[in-house]
Amino acid sequence: MNSETSPAPEAVDEFLMRFTSSPRGARLARRLISHRLDSWGLPYSSPANESLTLIAAELTANAVRHGHVPGRDFHLRLTRTADTLRIEVSDTRTERVPLLTHHEPPGEAESGRGLLVVARLADRWAVSPCTNAPGKTVWTELCISRH
Known part of the structure; x- marks a missing residue:
């Protein structure tokens, strides 16, 4: 995990969409990702x-x-190559960059574990500044054969 800019792999399949920055937009993005993966031959289960x-x-x-x-x-981009799935989520808040090294929050904390989950599930992940607009992109990659 590092903050280097990693070029996106050559896409075999690609899904791009912009969502309202609301809980409803986040929920729709999650559902569409799952549906798109299923349509690409990676079943829901x-x-x-x-x-x-x-x-x-x-x-x-x-x-x-x-x-x-x-x-x-916020913007979402999903790409699939023969062996890799990559998701990129971009927002326009430049000054709030997530830390790439996290410590477990106190046991009673109600939040603060999301990026720990991402780090454990993803094969690679990082944060990159947006190149053509203010903001940042958090991206992750999964090796299909490992999952």
Whole structure:
């Protein structure tokens, strides 16, 4: 895990969409990711679909909760190559960059574990600044053969 910019792999399949920066937008993004993976031959109950759907839920919820700028949406990009799934969630909040090293929050804490889940499920993940607009992109990659 590092903050280096990693180029997206050559896409075999790609899904791009902009969502309202709201809980409803995050929920719709998660559902569409799961549906898209199923249509690409990764069934809803497959480990890859379940893992990436959970990652999408965490990243989109974080984009809404921590990356929200009034009047701005978040963007989602899903790509699949022969061996890799990659999801990118971009928001316009430049100054709130997640830490790549996390410690377990206190046992009674009600939040703070989302990126720990992402780190455990993803084969790689990092944060990159957006190149053509203000904001940041949190991306993850899953090796299909491992999931």
